[in-house]
Amino acid sequence: MEPLSEVKDFLRIEKFPHIWCAGCGHGIILQSFLRAVIDAGIDKNDMVVVSGIGCSSRAVGYVDFDTLHTAHGRALPFATGIKMAKPELNVAILAGDGDIAAIGGNHFIHAARRNIDLTVVIFNNFNYGMTGGQSSPLTCLNAIAPTTPYGNIERPFDICSLAIAAGATYVARSTTYHALQLPELIANGIRHHGFSVIEVLTGCPTYYGKFNSLRSPSKMLEWQRDHSVNLKQYQMLSEDAKEGKFAIGLIHSAERPEYTDEYSKIIQKVQVVSQKEPR
Amino acid sequence: MHMKKEKKAQFLQGNTACAEAAIAAGVRFYAGYPITPSTEIAEILSKRLPEVGGKFMQMEDEIAGLGAILGASLAGIKSMTATSGPGFSLKQELIGYAALCEIPCVIVNVQRGGPSTGLPTSPAQGDVMQARWGTHGDHPIIVLVPSSVKEMYDLTIEAVNFSESLRTPVILLADEVIGHLYEKATFPEEGSLKLSCRPRPEKKPDGKYLPFATSTPADVPRIADFGEGFRFNVTGLIHDLDGFPTQSPQATEALLTRLHEKIYSRVKEICLADTENLEGASVILCSYGATARSCAEAVTEARRQGLKIGMIKLKTVWPFPDFVFDPCAGKGKTVIVCEMNLGQIVHEVQRVANGRFKVTGVHSCRGTMITPKEILDKIGTLI
Incomplete structure (x- = not known):
């Protein structure tokens, strides 16, 4: 693993202290993301990091790239435009569960469908931390939140399965408990030429933990440990045993034509034709 | 339909003129969602x-x-x-983003009848105030309104140029009639157009880069x-x-004031209008978009009857061109605002008049154009 000094070089240290609460897992994901960028050998000047709105979306302010903090749920359309304008750039999206699965859900499935070369890291803390812990489309069944005071009756998305069904060609999941596994999964997502999704389960002791008897950061990490299973072991579980468990590791990988490549082919084809055609 | 290089009259639709002008102005990326009548x-x-x-993308919404x-x-x-009305409503969120972050872009709204799904294939001019104030918060905006196929072309070029030189969203507020109208038009030769590009920093500074810093309060930052x-x-x-x-009250006020000044210190440059016979007329028609064509016809007919009629055709509605109305001041003078809505620009003209001249209007909300006869009838009640 890269020494911390290398990671520091990718931070805007002057913007610290960050806004995240004590015990929040987002810092572990941000560190893993930067280790992944270093591991993938990306130059600082060749990456744009885009986010929407929420606690995790504030991460872009702390990293030393061209960074774009967009509107709630809209990171993917902006990122799509950047990638179309400059396909040579690496474009990563740091998104929260509410941002990407609720208000940005439509953009998410369509970006996956296009298989455009973007890397999405989902900070899944199971709630809207920025506004006080309300439930999101990834909040566990029966969980308590300020907007589900009697327990959540909505079945959450399995965002990884959703990404696969929609057409994503690299899908992985990990947790902040598995901090040693995480950077490599993100690095491979950055290397992958297509739409990559890395879901990371993370702790929000301030809200989700407080409302669901997981108040301390360590309890949240233990919960992640106890509810995650390596993909191979997960596949051997009965359907009942899978309930409430999260498969972790590389979940899906495929090769499919990438969107900006296909568009470049159209330009080449059309320009050859239009040069022949008298105007 | 491809534009010919030579300066030759063509017969084409307003929406085609807009698309070709975008390419001529240097637009190389378009992303949108299908909606009638755009x-x-x-x-x-x-x-x-x-x-x-260039590249085109049909997006998910x-x-x-x-x-x-x-x-x-x-x-x-x-x-x-x-886009058109329903889509323009959805776009309001990011129009504010573009204004605040000073991102050059052009949003074309080919207006149709509203509210809601309204009359998808019929003309209206009901989005004038939405174009000004549709997104939340204090912000300036530039809104241009074409009244012919030729103006659809020319104002698309202007829209791109203003958006670039001033780093601001610009709305081209067309209407169904102009979008779908076929008529003869002549366009400038390729290469003869004056095109603007956004101010960019010449090189990376040795010290800290301040993308939103300007040398004067009305200046455009080099981002x-x-x-x-x-x-x-x-x-x-x-x-x-x-x-x-930042949450600093000083920085907040400085930013929002600068954004405002960036546009409002340049009204003489931004506000485009055609005027005729404002001094000599007792009645002046004021209109924009498709309705200006009915006004032009009414002016011709009224003059045939020997009436002294003036005309203001607004090509920029926001920022509102207050100064254009100065020659209308005078006792016994009336400005008739004609628009396909129940009264939007008429209130601006009343504000500008401030007692210096009378203001009345001809309005419609039925999904058809205001006819020259309706305007002539209104003139008849005043003279």
Whole structure:
């Protein structure tokens, strides 16, 4: 693993202290993301990091790239435009569960469908931390939140399965408990030429933990440990045993034509034709 | 339909003129969502943009259309989207983002009857106030209104130029009649157009790069393109000169005031209008878009009857061109505002009049144009 000094070089240290609460897992994901960028050998000047709105979306302010903090749920359309304008750039999206699965859900499935070369890291803390812990489309069944005071009756998305069904060609999941596994999964997502999704389960002791008897950061990490299973072991579980468990590791990988490549082919084809055609 | 290089009259639709003008102005990225009566703009650009090395994307919704062009614009590409009423409502969210973050972009709204799904294939001018104030918060905006196929072309060029030179969203507020109207028009030769490009920093500064810093309060900041090594931040939060969030009352006021001044200190340059016989007339028609064509016909007929009629055709409605109305001042003078809505620009004209001249209006909300006869009847009640 890269020494911390290398990671520091990718931070805007002057913007610290960050806004995240004590015990929040987002810092572990941000560190893993930067280790992944270093591991993938990306130059600082060749990456744009885009986010929407929420606690995790504030991460872009702390990293030393061209960074774009967009509107709630809209990171993917902006990122799509950047990638179309400059396909040579690496474009990563740091998104929260509410941002990407609720208000940005439509953009998410369509970006996956296009298989455009973007890397999405989902900070899944199971709630809207920025506004006080309300439930999101990834909040566990029966969980308590300020907007589900009697327990959540909505079945959450399995965002990884959703990404696969929609057409994503690299899908992985990990947790902040598995901090040693995480950077490599993100690095491979950055290397992958297509739409990559890395879901990371993370702790929000301030809200989700407080409302669901997981108040301390360590309890949240233990919960992640106890509810995650390596993909191979997960596949051997009965359907009942899978309930409430999260498969972790590389979940899906495929090769499919990438969107900006296909568009470049159209330009080449059309320009050859239009040069022949008298105007 | 391809534009010929020579300066030759063509017979074409307003939406086609808009698409071709976008290419002539240097637009190389379009993202949008199909909606009547603007769809032809997307269809034409899906074919034409790759021919000139540009790119077209049909997005999953209206918001994504604007989001994608803002991303492309931040990476340095001149970008445009087009829509109509229902889609324009959805785009309001990111129009504010573009205004605050000073991202050049053009949003075409080919207006149709509203509210809601309204009358999808019928004309209206009900989005004038929405174009000004549709997105939340204090913000300036430039809104141009074409009244012919030729103006659809010319004002698309102007819209791209203003958006670039002033780093601001510009709305081209057309209507169904002008979008779908076929008529003869002559356009400038390729290469003879005066095109603007956004101010960019010449080189990376030795010290700290301040993307939102300006030398004067009305100046346009030199914001770098993404991917050029400047490594700066853009946020929809109120930001300081360095592009990072701030809650400082002083910085907030300075930013919002500068954005306002950037546009309002240049009204003489931005506000385009055609006027005729304002001094000599007792009755002056004021209109814009398709309705200006009915007014022109009414003026011709009224003059045949020997009446002294003047005319103001607004091509810029926001910022509102107050100064254009100065020659209307005088006892016994009346300005008749003609518009396909129940009264939007008429209130601006009343504000500008401030007792210096009388103001009345001819309005409609039935999905058809105001006829010259309706305008002549109104003139008849005044003279």
